[in-house]
Amino acid sequence: MAATLERELSIGARMHGWASDLFPICRSLTGPGVRQTLEYLSDLFPGLQVKSIPSGTRVFDWIVPDEWTIRDAFILDESGNRRVDFRENNLHVVGYSTPVDGWFTREELEPHLHSLPDQPDAVPFVTSYYAPNWGFCLAHRERIKLERGRYRVVIDSDLGPGVMNYGELVLPGRQTSEILLSTNICHPSMANNELSGPVVQAALARWLTGLESRRHTYRLLFLPETIGAIAYLSRHLEHMKRFTIAGFVLTCAGDNRTFSYVPSRSGDTLADRVALHVLARRGSFRRYRFLDRGSDERQYCSPGVDLPVCSVMRSKYVTYPEYHTSLDDLSLISPEGLTGTFEVLRKCLMILEANQCYRASVPCEPQLGRHGLYPELSRRQETSERRPLLDVLAYADGRADIIDIAEKVELDALECAEMLEALHRLGLVQAAESRA
Amino acid sequence: MAATLERELSIGARMHGWASDLFPICRSLTGPGVRQTLEYLSDLFPGLQVKSIPSGTRVFDWIVPDEWTIRDAFILDESGNRRVDFRENNLHVVGYSTPVDGWFTREELEPHLHSLPDQPDAVPFVTSYYAPNWGFCLAHRERIKLERGRYRVVIDSDLGPGVMNYGELVLPGRQTSEILLSTNICHPSMANNELSGPVVQAALARWLTGLESRRHTYRLLFLPETIGAIAYLSRHLEHMKRFTIAGFVLTCAGDNRTFSYVPSRSGDTLADRVALHVLARRGSFRRYRFLDRGSDERQYCSPGVDLPVCSVMRSKYVTYPEYHTSLDDLSLISPEGLTGTFEVLRKCLMILEANQCYRASVPCEPQLGRHGLYPELSRRQETSERRPLLDVLAYADGRADIIDIAEKVELDALECAEMLEALHRLGLVQAAESRA
Amino acid sequence: MAATLERELSIGARMHGWASDLFPICRSLTGPGVRQTLEYLSDLFPGLQVKSIPSGTRVFDWIVPDEWTIRDAFILDESGNRRVDFRENNLHVVGYSTPVDGWFTREELEPHLHSLPDQPDAVPFVTSYYAPNWGFCLAHRERIKLERGRYRVVIDSDLGPGVMNYGELVLPGRQTSEILLSTNICHPSMANNELSGPVVQAALARWLTGLESRRHTYRLLFLPETIGAIAYLSRHLEHMKRFTIAGFVLTCAGDNRTFSYVPSRSGDTLADRVALHVLARRGSFRRYRFLDRGSDERQYCSPGVDLPVCSVMRSKYVTYPEYHTSLDDLSLISPEGLTGTFEVLRKCLMILEANQCYRASVPCEPQLGRHGLYPELSRRQETSERRPLLDVLAYADGRADIIDIAEKVELDALECAEMLEALHRLGLVQAAESRA
Numbered sequence A, B, C: 001m002a003a004t005l006e007r008e009l010s011i012g013a014r015m016h017g018w019a020s021d022l023f024p025i026c027r028s029l030t031g032p033g034v035r036q037t038l039e040y041l042s043d044l045f046p047g048l049q050v051k052s053i054p055s056g057t058r059v060f061d062w063i064v065p066d067e068w069t070i071r072d073a074f075i076l077d078e079s080g081n082r083r084v085d086f087r088e089n090n091l092h093v094v095g096y097s098t099p100v101d102g103w104f105t106r107e108e109l110e111p112h113l114h115s116l117p118d119q120p121d122a123v124p125f126v127t128s129y130y131a132p133n134w135g136f137c138l139a140h141r142e143r144i145k146l147e148r149g150r151y152r153v154v155i156d157s158d159l160g161p162g163v164m165n166y167g168e169l170v171l172p173g174r175q176t177s178e179i180l181l182s183t184n185i186c187h188p189s190m191a192n193n194e195l196s197g198p199v200v201q202a203a204l205a206r207w208l209t210g211l212e213s214r215r216h217t218y219r220l221l222f223l224p225e226t227i228g229a230i231a232y233l234s235r236h237l238e239h240m241k242r243f244t245i246a247g248f249v250l251t252c253a254g255d256n257r258t259f260s261y262v263p264s265r266s267g268d269t270l271a272d273r274v275a276l277h278v279l280a281r282r283g284s285f286r287r288y289r290f291l292d293r294g295s296d297e298r299q300y301c302s303p304g305v306d307l308p309v310c311s312v313m314r315s316k317y318v319t320y321p322e323y324h325t326s327l328d329d330l331s332l333i334s335p336e337g338l339t340g341t342f343e344v345l346r347k348c349l350m351i352l353e354a355n356q357c358y359r360a361s362v363p364c365e366p367q368l369g370r371h372g373l374y375p376e377l378s379r380r381q382e383t384s385e386r387r388p389l390l391d392v393l394a395y396a397d398g399r400a401d402i403i404d405i406a407e408k409v410e411l412d413a414l415e416c417a418e419m420l421e422a423l424h425r426l427g428l429v430q431a432a433e434s435r436a
Helices: A002-022 A032-042 A106-112 A196-210 A227-243 A270-282 A335-354 A380-384 A388-394 A402-409 A413-425 B002-022 B032-042 B106-112 B196-210 B227-243 B270-282 B335-354 B380-384 B388-394 B402-409 B413-425 C002-022 C032-042 C106-112 C196-210 C227-243 C270-282 C335-354 C380-384 C388-394 C402-409 C413-425
Strands: A049-054 A067-076 A082-085 A100-105 A150-160 A163-171 A178-184 A217-223 A244-250 A259-262 A285-287 A309-313 A357-360 A397-401 A429-432 B049-054 B067-076 B082-085 B100-105 B150-160 B163-171 B178-184 B217-223 B244-250 B259-262 B285-287 B309-313 B357-360 B397-401 B429-432 C049-054 C067-076 C082-085 C100-105 C150-160 C163-171 C178-184 C217-223 C244-250 C259-262 C285-287 C309-313 C357-360 C397-401 C429-432
Touching: A002 A032, A002 A196, A002 A335, A032 A049, A032 A163, A032 A196, A032 A217, A100 A106, A106 A150, A163 A196, A163 A227, A178 A196, A178 A227, A178 A335, A196 A217, A196 A244, A196 A335, A217 A227, A227 A244, A244 A270, A244 A335, A259 A270, A259 A335, A270 A285, A270 A309, A270 A335, A270 A402, A270 A413, A309 A335, A335 A402, A335 A413, A357 A413, A388 A402, A388 A413, A397 A402, A402 A413, A413 A429, B002 B032, B002 B196, B002 B335, B032 B049, B032 B163, B032 B196, B032 B217, B100 B106, B106 B150, B163 B196, B163 B227, B178 B196, B178 B227, B178 B335, B196 B217, B196 B244, B196 B335, B217 B227, B227 B244, B244 B270, B244 B335, B259 B270, B259 B335, B270 B285, B270 B309, B270 B335, B270 B402, B270 B413, B309 B335, B335 B402, B335 B413, B357 B413, B388 B402, B388 B413, B397 B402, B402 B413, B413 B429, C002 C032, C002 C196, C002 C335, C032 C049, C032 C163, C032 C196, C032 C217, C100 C106, C106 C150, C163 C196, C163 C227, C178 C196, C178 C227, C178 C335, C196 C217, C196 C244, C196 C335, C217 C227, C227 C244, C244 C270, C244 C335, C259 C270, C259 C335, C270 C285, C270 C309, C270 C335, C270 C402, C270 C413, C309 C335, C335 C402, C335 C413, C357 C413, C388 C402, C388 C413, C397 C402, C402 C413, C413 C429
Parallel strands: A178 A217, A178 A244, A244 A309, A259 A285, B178 B217, B178 B244, B244 B309, B259 B285, C178 C217, C178 C244, C244 C309, C259 C285
Antiparallel strands: A049 A163, A067 A082, A067 A150, A100 A150, A163 A217, A259 A309, A357 A397, A357 A429, B049 B163, B067 B082, B067 B150, B100 B150, B163 B217, B259 B309, B357 B397, B357 B429, C049 C163, C067 C082, C067 C150, C100 C150, C163 C217, C259 C309, C357 C397, C357 C429
C-alpha cells in the first residue's frame, strides 16, 4: 500500500513536471507551439503520429484556418517602456492576431484591449480564430494605468496558409472494439485548461502501452479544440461509429477540487455508465447536464456523429474563477489532482477491459461449500451478513454486464469482475455475448 | 407591445360581450335555447354548420332524448305572489322538467325543491335529463321562508320527440391531420361553466379563419355535453381516430384564477405534451389526474375512442365554490381570464402548426461564424453563456419534435421552431418525418 | 362481521394450536422429525404426498446429504450433572452433529460451544449440514458457568445414507396456470421461523380444498430449506417454468409486527404486483430489496429458474432479535399475527382467481341510468363525487388486468373485479386475453 502510494504520487509528480515543461510554450489552433508540444509528448510514450491538414481544407461545415505564428508582441509607450509584453506572458496577445506595427493613440488602442474589471489582476485569454483581428489582453489594473498619449504597437505574427497539426496514438487490442480518449493541445500558458488533459492522457498512454495485453483498441487524440475534433471526425467518422464502444474527453483534469461529469447526449452509453459507477463509488461529484457541455463532446455527441462519449473532469471549464485567465497557472493543478483524474479514468478503462456478460451455468445457487467458497458452519452471524458472491451470481442472467451487476449489488465493478472470473474458473458461470 | 396588449384586451372584451349576450338564454341538452345560441355563434365566424339528430336515435349505448321546451315556470302562494319565478332566473326550474299545473301543499312540494344549505344565497343547477321528473331550484334562504300552506305550481314545458342540435365548423388545412376543439352549449344562465368555453372557441374560430394558410385541418364542435359528444363520435369515430393528432376540451375558461390541466387517459399524447409545455412555461398551474376528468374528455378518452384529447381550463369544474349555481354569473368571468385561456390555446395551436422533426444536415456543429450566426471574438463571457442555437441543433436528431427539443433545452417551443427554421434556410437542418 | 371475526380468530387459534403441537419435534433437513411433521400436516388437509430422495442424489450443483437422526445429547460435568441437555431444548445440539461419546477438558470443549454474548439468555440455532462436525449451543450465561475440569460429552446421533423427505400438495384447477406456495419444515423448536409458514400454508390448503371450484392449479410445497427447493426444482423445473404464473414463499408469518415484502429478482411479476397491491391497501409495510432475500426465493428467482415468486412476511428473518434463537418460541407468534398473514395471502389468491383483462364493449361511456346503475337526478353533489364504476370502465382497455385497474383507480382489486363482473353481465365489457 505504501509502495502503491509512492508510485502514484510519483505519477502525479511526473505529470506535474510535464505540465511545467509544456507551460511556457505558446500554443494556438495551429503553428509551431502545437508542433513543439506534440514533439514533447512523443518523447513520453512511443507511437504518437503527428498529422497535418492543410489550411483551407473543408471539414464538414468548417474550413481549416490559416496557420498562425507569433514571434513577439508588445505595446511601447512614448518613453519606450514595454507596457504590455508577450514575452512576459503569452496570454497578452489575442490568439490569431494579425501582424501590426504602428503608432496608435490611447483612444485608437481602446477597442483592441481586453481585461476583466472583476478580476483586475488576471490577464484574460481571448482569441479571434475565424475573423481577422488583433488585440492585447492585460490585467485591468494595468489597463487603467495606460495614460492618454501615443503608443507603438507591434505584433510580429504570420497568418497564412500552412497546416493544422494533431497527434494520434492507436494502441491495438485483441478486439476491434475501440475506446477513445481525446484532449486538446491548443491552449497557451494555462494549466488546468489545458495542460492537465494532455498530461493525464500521456500518463494513460504510458500505462496502456505497458499492459501485457489489451482487450480493446485504444485511440488517443491530442487535438486543437473544436476544429481539430471536427477535422479528425471528417476523416474517421465511419470507422469510429462502427467500432467505438466508449470514449472520454479529458479536460480540466488537474485541480484538486471535486470531480465533475458531463454526460453524452443520451446519457446512458457505456461511457456514461462506467464513469458514473466509478465516480459515485469514489464519493460525491457534480453531475452536469448535456446542456452544460463545452469541449469536444460537442462534436462527438452531435447528431450524425453520436459517439458514446462523456467527460470526467475536476472543476468544469467556465465554472471555476481562474478559467481562461492567467490565474489558471501551475499552482492551480497539483500532483494529487492530476493523480485523482488519472486513477478515475484508469479505473474506467480497467472495468471496460474486464466488462462482460455472464450467465449462471446451473439453475439455483451452487453448493458453495463443495467449491470451497463458503463457511461450513451456519450461524446466525453468517446468514445475516450479505453474501456478495451469491448476489453477484443472482444477477448473472446473461444480459447484465459487470457494471449492471455492480450497481445492483452495490459493489465495485472490478470486485464483481474478480468474483465472476473465480466463478468462471469453477464452471459456475459462462461468458455470454458481451455488451462491451 | 402596447398595440398587442390593446388588441388582446379587445379580444377579451369582445369575448366577455358575447358571453353577456348569450347569458340570458335558457339552454339545455335540446330545444330552442340551443338553436338560438348556435345562431348567435354563427354570426361571429363563417361556416358553422348546425346539425340535428332526431330524438330516439340510438348513439352507441345511448338514446338521444326528447326535445325540451320551457316557456314559463313559477310557484305562486295563496296570496298570488310568485315565490319562485323562472323569468327571474332560468336556473329556478329543474332542467327537463315535465309540465305541471296544480295546487300542492308545502309537504307535497318538498321533494321537488332543491337548494344548498351551505350556500343559502345560491340557486343550484339541477337537471333530470334521462328520467321524467319536475322540480324547482331556489336559494336556501328563500326555501325556508316558504310557510305551510298551499301553492300553485306551473311548469309550462313540452317534452317530446324533436331533435338534438349541435354546431360543427371544419376549417380545412394543407394536411389531412386534424385538431379537435370541443365545447358545450347546453348550460342555462351560468358563465364560467359554460359560456366561457363557447366564446373562447368562437375567438379561436375567428383567429383560425383569419390565418393565411393552415397546415392542419381544424374541427370545432359546439355540443350538448356527454350525449352530444357521444352522438358526434357515433357519426365520425373512424374518421376522427384516423386523422386527429390532438384535441382540447374547452370548459371553465373564463375566471381569472390559476390554470388547470386534465390529462388524456395515457397522459402523453401530443395534446398533453403541447399543453404541458405551454402551461409550464407560463407559470404554475394545477395538474389533475385523468381520474379527475368530468367533461367530454370522458368520451374522447374512453377505451375504443382513444383520441389524443386533454383539457386546459382555469378553475376546474366541481372545484370552485360558484360551480353549478347562480353564483357562476358574468362577474365570475373577466376579459383577462378569457384572454389568458385564449392565448394558451392559441399558443398550443401555433406550436402544433410549426411542429416538426428536424435532422442536422452535417455531422458536428456547423461553423456558425461562416453563416453569420456567431460572435467572432471568443472571450470568456461568450463561451460561458448558453448557446441556445447549438443546443437546439444538438437535439435535432430527426426523432425529436420541437416540443421535445424545447423541453430539453428549456426554451419556448416557438422560439425553437424559429431557430430551426433559420437553420433550415441555411441548409443546416432538414425536415424529418413529422410526428405532428 | 362479528361472525367473520369469530371465524377468523378461530382460524388463528387453530393455526396457533397446530404450531404448538409441532413445536417440540426436532426437525432438521432430514430424519424422523421431518417425517413426523409431514404426517401431522397430512391430517390437517387431504392429499399431501410425502416424497423422498435418497442421500447422495445429485440435484443441480448439489448433493442430497446423508440422513440425520438425533436421539439424545448432553454434557455431563464430573459430578454427573447434565449441564447442557438436548431433552430440555433441541436447539442445544448443533444440527447434523456427528456422534460423539467421550471425556473432554474445558479447553477441548471450547471450539464446540456456541452462544450469544449479546443475548446471554438465548440458545442460538447452529447447523453444520455440509461438513462433518459436532457441537452444542447454550445460553451464554450458562456457558460462562462451565468451570475448568473434564466433561463427558454424548451425542447419540446417526449420520448416514437415507432419504430427504418433503411434502407436496397439488390442487388441480380449471386451468393449467399454476400458483406456487412454498414453506420450510426443517427447523427445530422455533416458532416464527419456522412453524408459522407451515401452519399458514396448511390453513391455505384447507381453504383452497374447500373452494367449490378453482380456476388455477395450486402447488403447495413443504420443503427442507435450500436443498429441498433445489431438489424439487431439479425434478419439476420445466413444468414449473411453463405453468407458474405466481408464487409466494411463506416464512416468518406469525408474529404480530409489521408486514414485510421481498420482491422477485425483477420485482414486477404478477406475484409482486398482487402482493404489493394487497399490502399497500392494508397499510404500511417494509419493502425490502431482492438483495435482502434469504429463503427459498433464492432458488426460485435464480437465473435459469426465474419463477415469478416473492415473499410476504411479518418480521423478516435475520431482522428481528429473536431470530434463530430459543427466544423465537410460541410466545412470539399469535393467532392475530398468523391470521393477518393468512388473510393477506388468501386475498392475493382471491385476486389471482378473479384476475382478468376486460375490454369495454362499446365506445364512449355507457348510459348508466338505462342499466339501472346511476342516479337519475344530476345535482352538483353527484357529479362532484368520484364515479368508481366509470373510472374502472375507463381503464378497461383490454390490456389492463384488475390489479392494474385497481391501482389506477385507487380501489381494491376485488371491488374492481366485482364491478367488472357486473358490467360483464350487462354486456358492457367483454373478457380479453387474460394475463393471469
